[in-house]
Amino acid sequence: MRFATQGLTVAYRDAARPALDDVTMDVPAGLLYAVLGPNGSGKSTLMRALLGFLQLRAGEVRIGGLPVQSWTRRGLARRVGAVTQFEEMPFPLTVRELVAMGRYPHLGPMRSEGPADRAAISRALEECDVTALSNRPANELSGGELQRVRIARALAQEPDALVLDEPTASLDIRHEMAIFQLLHHSADRGRTVLLVTHNLNFAARFADRILLLDQGRVAMEGVPGEVLRKEIVEDVYGWPVKVRHDDLTGALQVTPLSRPEPGPGNR
Amino acid sequence: MSRTGFGTLLAVLVVLAVLLAVGFGTVSIPPREVADALFGRGDSTTRYIIMELRLPRAILAVLVGGGLALAGAVFQALLRNPLAEPYILGISGGAAVGAVLAIATGVVVASSWALPVAAFAGALAAIALVFGVAASADRRMDVRVLLLAGVVVGAFFSACIALILAVSDAPTVRTAILWMMGSLSGADWNAVMVAALYTLPAALVLLGLARALNLMAIGEETASYLGTDVEKVKRTAFGVASLVAASGVAVAGVIGFVGLIVPHGIRLLVGSDHRALLPLSFLGGAAFLTSADLLARTVLSPSEIPIGVVTAFVGVPIFLVLLRRSLQG
Numbered sequence: 258m259r260f261a262t263q264g265l266t267v268a269y270r271d272a273a274r275p276a277l278d279d280v281t282m283d284v285p286a287g288l289l290y291a292v293l294g295p296n297g298s299g300k301s302t303l304m305r306a307l308l309g310f311l312q313l314r315a316g317e318v319r320i321g322g323l324p325v326q327s328w329t330r331r332g333l334a335r336r337v338g339a340v341t342q343f344e345e346m347p348f349p350l351t352v353r354e355l356v357a358m359g360r361y362p363h364l365g366p367m368r369s370e371g372p373a374d375r376a377a378i379s380r381a382l383e384e385c386d387v388t389a390l391s392n393r394p395a396n397e398l399s400g401g402e403l404q405r406v407r408i409a410r411a412l413a414q415e416p417d418a419l420v421l422d423e424p425t426a427s428l429d430i431r432h433e434m435a436i437f438q439l440l441h442h443s444a445d446r447g448r449t450v451l452l453v454t455h456n457l458n459f460a461a462r463f464a465d466r467i468l469l470l471d472q473g474r475v476a477m478e479g480v481p482g483e484v485l486r487k488e489i490v491e492d493v494y495g496w497p498v499k500v501r502h503d504d505l506t507g508a509l510q511v512t513p514l515s516r517p518e519p520g521p522g523n524r
Numbered sequence: 525m526s527r528t529g530f531g532t533l534l535a536v537l538v539v540l541a542v543l544l545a546v547g548f549g550t551v552s553i554p555p556r557e558v559a560d561a562l563f564g565r566g567d568s569t570t571r572y573i574i575m576e577l578r579l580p581r582a583i584l585a586v587l588v589g590g591g592l593a594l595a596g597a598v599f600q601a602l603l604r605n606p607l608a609e610p611y612i613l614g615i616s617g618g619a620a621v622g623a624v625l626a627i628a629t630g631v632v633v634a635s636s637w638a639l640p641v642a643a644f645a646g647a648l649a650a651i652a653l654v655f656g657v658a659a660s661a662d663r664r665m666d667v668r669v670l671l672l673a674g675v676v677v678g679a680f681f682s683a684c685i686a687l688i689l690a691v692s693d694a695p696t697v698r699t700a701i702l703w704m705m706g707s708l709s710g711a712d713w714n715a716v717m718v719a720a721l722y723t724l725p726a727a728l729v730l731l732g733l734a735r736a737l738n739l740m741a742i743g744e745e746t747a748s749y750l751g752t753d754v755e756k757v758k759r760t761a762f763g764v765a766s767l768v769a770a771s772g773v774a775v776a777g778v779i780g781f782v783g784l785i786v787p788h789g790i791r792l793l794v795g796s797d798h799r800a801l802l803p804l805s806f807l808g809g810a811a812f813l814t815s816a817d818l819l820a821r822t823v824l825s826p827s828e829i830p831i832g833v834v835t836a837f838v839g840v841p842i843f844l845v846l847l848r849r850s851l852q853g
Contacts, residue, residue: 308749334751347604348796358739362751367732414750461755 258417258449260284260307267299267306276302278473286417289444292453293461293484294470295494298375301342302451303470306421307451308339321417334362335387338411340404340421346396353391355429356381358407359413378413381441385409385439401432408436418449425456435461458462461485462508470492485509527800530793534807538586541814544575546581548818550826553694556734581711582814587719588708588772589782590806591726595765595772596783596788597805600760601737601798603667610769610783613674614650617681619773624647624685624700637711640718641773643677646681647770653677655762665758667744670793705830706815708780714777722771726764727806733761734798741796781835782809782816785843792850812839 268275289479309325318325385405425433467484471493503510560566561574595610614698627641657673737749786809
């Protein structure tokens with residue numbers, strides 16, 4: 258499932274500058290593609306625009322070769338699973354009920370779950386290691402458990418692509434690592450995985466390509482070695498860093514340095 | 525208990541409540557005579573009491589109670605707010621203004637249709653106003669805007685009612701206040717027809733949206749990524765549920781608590797899947813309001829107490845017990 262944008266521009270009402278400004282990108286199928294950038298650089302907006310949730314001011318988004326507007330929500334949900342940053346849960350639901358929602362685009366409003374649906378749900382629960390939680394109320398889970406359940410729901414859609422907005426925010430290293438490995442594995446099996454993250458080092462280690470956003474514009478796009486260069490990272494994040502190769506993984510490792518002179522955030 | 529078992533139990537309760545409501549009242553009628561009357565036999569007075577007074581009233585209670593509980597469950601899902609109820613978007617306020625105006629100007633005397641028509645018109649005006657405001661503020665009809673608009677429009681209607689009552693004479697005020705507390709005493713077959721016309725097709729439409737409502741309850745963005753046409757579901761479900769609430773308030777006045785408490789009670793018992801929640805709420809609301817009306821008619825017989833008082837007196841303790849049980853669960 259290929260995602261591509263051409264001159265994508267999105268502006269929120271009353272905002273001084275566009276949230277996304279002339280973003281052109283191309284994500285071929287089967288890639289683990291990381292979107293990086295400082296807070297407010299437009300990462301979540303990019304994700305929403307890619308999923309057809311936002312009105313575009315200019316440019317276009319194509320999914321699987323078709324303009325995103327030409328997809329129905331149901332048609333898109335059969336091919337693309339999404340994990341947003343936030344989700345509400347005003348009423349109690351069990352883990353299984355939540356994951357079973359991933360079958361909605363395949364079932365529509367009326368038809369009830371068949372064997373194929375139940376198999377997809379079991380596989381998704383298994384893949385995210387949450388089978389044991391099936392009957393637990395989802396609002397009583399820990400952050401890491403809930404995130405895995407939400408990814409399981411996206412997998413239950415049996416999609417060709419996954420789009421995730423900071424799926425590992427606020428998770429401990431074990432759960433963060435488990436999720437990155439899961440996504441990596443998923444991309445290996447041919448799914449396109451588009452991931453917004455703040456974790457530069459995991460992006461360096463797992464992503465095939467990286468898009469670095471800065472104030473809504475593309476600062477750099479390429480393989481990790483091209484994007485995660487000292488001068489680029491320092492310029493975009495406004496903070497001194499050291500970039501080197503990790504002894505163990507061989508991946509690039511970005512370490513923020515402490516800044517001698519007083520500055521914002523420096524007490 | 526399984527959902528099917530629970531559904532069967534509730535259906536039996538509805539039938540039982542209707543039979544009791546038909547048998548009891550100022551005059552108690554023994555079961556054999558009730559059966560005779562239902563099949564068009566027995567003496568004419570009994571037949572009249574049952575076929576023209578009690579049966580339409582009981583069926584109206586089934587339709588209004590079921591409709592309110594159903595609409596309440598739908599509003600709670602769409603607004604993602606457990607405190608939502610069918611009147612939250614100003615529907616009761618609008619209906620009350622219409623009704624109170626009709627009472628104060630005396631048009632109610634002209635025709636038995638004047639009061640429900642005025643109340644229905646008021647409810648529709650409130651719906652149009654609230655949805656108009658929300659839609660003009662945001663193309664996507666943000667539910668937070670809807671909720672705020674509903675509360676503000678409701679407050680405005682309350683002020684209108686206060687103004688009309690302030691310049692009305694005492695009997696008018698009494699009639700108006702009693703109407704606002706809800707009553708099924710105006711029930712006849714015409715009212716039943718009106719309520720059925722709105723409630724039954726609406727119930728089918730809402731049941732068809734049950735799975736989509738499951739998704740809407742966890743947020744519109746997520747729902748749309750899972751394949752829901754959010755705007756369509758929202759427009760249909762809000763529109764249809766509002767019409768159910770409006771028709772209910774038109775024929776029975778403002779009956780509180782049913783639309784809030786019944787869906788919650790059902791949710792505590794069977795969970796939040798709307799495919800079970802919606803039909804069970806309808807049955808639960810029907811059984812609850814029919815029983816409440818029986819109490820309203822009989823407790824201080826021959827005078828009636830407002831049904832809203834009964835729904836609160838009975839509903840609140842039941843709800844608190846359920847809540848406590850679920851927290852201990």
